[in-house]
Structure formats: structure tokens, C-alpha cells
Amino acid sequence: GENVEQHPSTLSVQEGDSAVIKCTYSDSASNYFPWYKQELGKGPQLIIDIRSNVGEKKDQRIAVTLNKTAKHFSLHITETQPEDSAVYFCAASMGTGNQFYFGTGTSLTVIP
């Protein structure tokens, strides 16, 4: 099956700085890559996703890039705010999306 690796496992940034989280995947058939934010005590929530036919997608302060050749994708958060502090998960899926493979998570702390 698919194997998704995520780095770093923890990340601390000063408020206003940018944060980057990187993921790699192993199966070239994967074609959908969502990112989830998990706040303490809650379930993961989709924040942005990208399809394999797109190289980059932005939504306000959040962007995701995808390099199909290298099989990696990244989450970029600009102008970080304390409320961005959470655990972030990348994931990959293929085909009709019945199975999702998650990274191991990145705990982001934004220091005021």
C-alpha cells in the first residue's frame, strides 16, 4: 500500500513568520492530497487539498504545492498566528478515494 512520510514532527515559529510542512508519498497512482488541521480535543478538519493535475493551490494564508515527479507535497502557512497552533496531517488517496493514507503529523506552535 501507500506510504506517506511527514516532516518535521514538531515545528515552532514566531508569530508572523512562515511555516512549511513537507510530505512524501510512495505510490505514483495517488492523485489526491488533502491537508488536515487537528486542534486539541477535536477531530481533524480539512484545510486545503490538491489534485494531481494541479501544481499549486492557495487559500488566503495557506498554500499547497505538489511535485509529482519527486512524489512530494508541502503545506505553506504565511503570516502565522497563534490560532494556527495545532497538529497538521497530510494524506494521500487514489482511485475512487476509498482508502486514505496519513502522515504521522506535525505539531505546529506559533509563539506570540
Next chain:
Amino acid sequence: EAQVTQNPRYLITVTGKKLTVTCSQNMNHEYMSWYRQDPGLGLRQIYYSMNVEVTDKGDVPEGYKVSRKEKRNFPLILESPSPNQTSLYFCASRVWDSSIYNEQFFGPGTRLTVL
């Protein structure tokens, strides 16, 4: 309010005592899935269901059972729980069609401890 609900939210049990964690969604979603979350391992998929009476194994199905008799409910059954099933469990649902790009909605989680 559109949501996925899970019960119980917290459960402490002993080895071998059968338990069921319920999951219900009010969004009329065809697809439902169960995940477990463990430190350092992220989320791993246990089972999923594409519609009523249609279920299939995810990555880590051993020791678990599911059923999908109604569209809104997808209970997770542990017939003989063991300590290695101590984990945080999430149920999720989404619209299922030929597109995989529909957003997956997660429940609030069930923290299970097996002694």
C-alpha cells in the same frame, strides 16, 4: 447542524470485554470510515463503507468488526479488546461518488483504554 457524532467519547474497559463504539452522521453521506490515531503513527484506516451493506478493510482491520445496516450509522465493534487497541478512534463520512475529492468530515473522537 451537520455533524458526525461518536459515543462514547471516553471508555475504559478490560481485556476481552466486548464493546461497541457508535458513529452517526446526519449529512446523508454514502461513505463512512473508521480510523485510529496513535502517537507517532498518525491516523490509520481500520474499515470503510461505501454504502449500506458495503464494507471493506482498511490498513489495520485486525481485531475490529463493522456493520452498515443503515446509511447514517457505522458502529465499530471490538469483540475481544486487547491493550494494543488502546487508542483514539475517529469516525468520518463524506459524499461518495466517482470523484474522490469530496471533503471528509470527522467526528470528535473516542478515547479507548483497554486494561
